[in-house]
Amino acid sequence: MIRTLFAKVKAEAFFLVLLAVAAVGAWLYVQYRQVSADRDDLRHRAELICAGSGVDFAAIGNTGRGVRCAQTVAGLVKFKSDSDQLAAATLAQAMADHDARQNDDTRAARAAAEAASSAAQRMEMADAQAERTNLVDSDWFRAVNGVAGLRPAR
Amino acid sequence: MKDTPPAELLRCATRPEGLPEDPSLIAQIPTKIRAGIIRLARAFAGNADRTDRLVNWNVPGSCPKPE
Numbered sequence: 019m020i021r022t023l024f025a026k027v028k029a030e031a032f033f034l035v036l037l038a039v040a041a042v043g044a045w046l047y048v049q050y051r052q053v054s055a056d057r058d059d060l061r062h063r064a065e066l067i068c069a070g071s072g073v074d075f076a077a078i079g080n081t082g083r084g085v086r087c088a089q090t091v092a093g094l095v096k097f098k099s100d101s102d103q104l105a106a107a108t109l110a111q112a113m114a115d116h117d118a119r120q121n122d123d124t125r126a127a128r129a130a131a132e133a134a135s136s137a138a139q140r141m142e143m144a145d146a147q148a149e150r151t152n153l154v155d156s157d158w159f160r161a162v163n164g165v166a167g168l169r170p171a172r
Numbered sequence: 173m174k175d176t177p178p179a180e181l182l183r184c185a186t187r188p189e190g191l192p193e194d195p196s197l198i199a200q201i202p203t204k205i206r207a208g209i210i211r212l213a214r215a216f217a218g219n220a221d222r223t224d225r226l227v228n229w230n231v232p233g234s235c236p237k238p239e
Binding site for chain 2: 118119122123125126127129130134137138141145148149151152153154155156158159160162163165166167168169170171172
C-alpha cells in the first residue's frame with residue numbers, strides 16, 4: 019500500500035517539484051506585487067509631502083532624491099522656531115515698554131496732581147484776600163500763574 | 173505694530189507767559205470774573221499736563237516732566 023504510493027510519488031516527482039517551484043514563484047510574485055504597491059504608495063506620499071514644501075522629491079544632478087526636500091523642510095522647521103522665538107521676544111519687549119510707560123505716566127500724573135493741589139491752595143488764600151475789595155495785586159496774579167502752571171510775563 | 177500719530181499731535185503743550193507779576197500793577201476785578209480767570213487757569217493747567225503726558229506716552233521723554 020505505502021510502497022505503491024511511494025512508487026507513484028516517485029514517478030510524478032518531476033511534476034511535484036514543478037508544482038512546488040510554481041507555488042513558491044506564485045508566493046514570491048504576490049509578495050512582489052504587495053511590496054511594489056507599497057513602494058509606489060510611499061513614493062507618491064513622499065512626492066506629495068515634498069510638493070507641500072514647494073520642492074520636488076525627484077533627484078537633481080548629484081543630489082539624491084528627497085535630499086533637497088528634506089533640507090527645505092528642516093529650513094522651514096528652523097524658520098518656525100526662530101520666528102516663534104522672535105515673536106515671544108517682541109511680545110516681552112512690548113510688555114516691558116508698556117510697563118515702563120505706565121510707571122512714567124503714573125509718576126507724571128502724581129506730580130501734576132500735587133502741583134495742582136498746592137497751587138489751588140495758594141489761589142484760594144490769595145482770592146480770599148481780594149474778596150472784600152475786589153482789588154488784586156501781584157500775589158493774586160502769581161497765584162493765577164501757579165494754578166495755570168505758567169511763568170510770569172515780563 | 174507701532175502706529176505713530178502725526179507730528180502735529182506729538183507737539184508738547186503750548187505754555188505762553190502768564191499774567192505779569194509786577195508789584196506796581198493792581199487791578200479791580202469783580203468776584204465772578206476772578207472766578208472765571210481761575211477756572212480758565214485751572215483748565216489750562218489740566219489740559220496742558222494731560223497733553224504732555226499723552227505725548228510722553230507716545231514718544232517717551234519728548235516733553236518736560238513736572239517737577
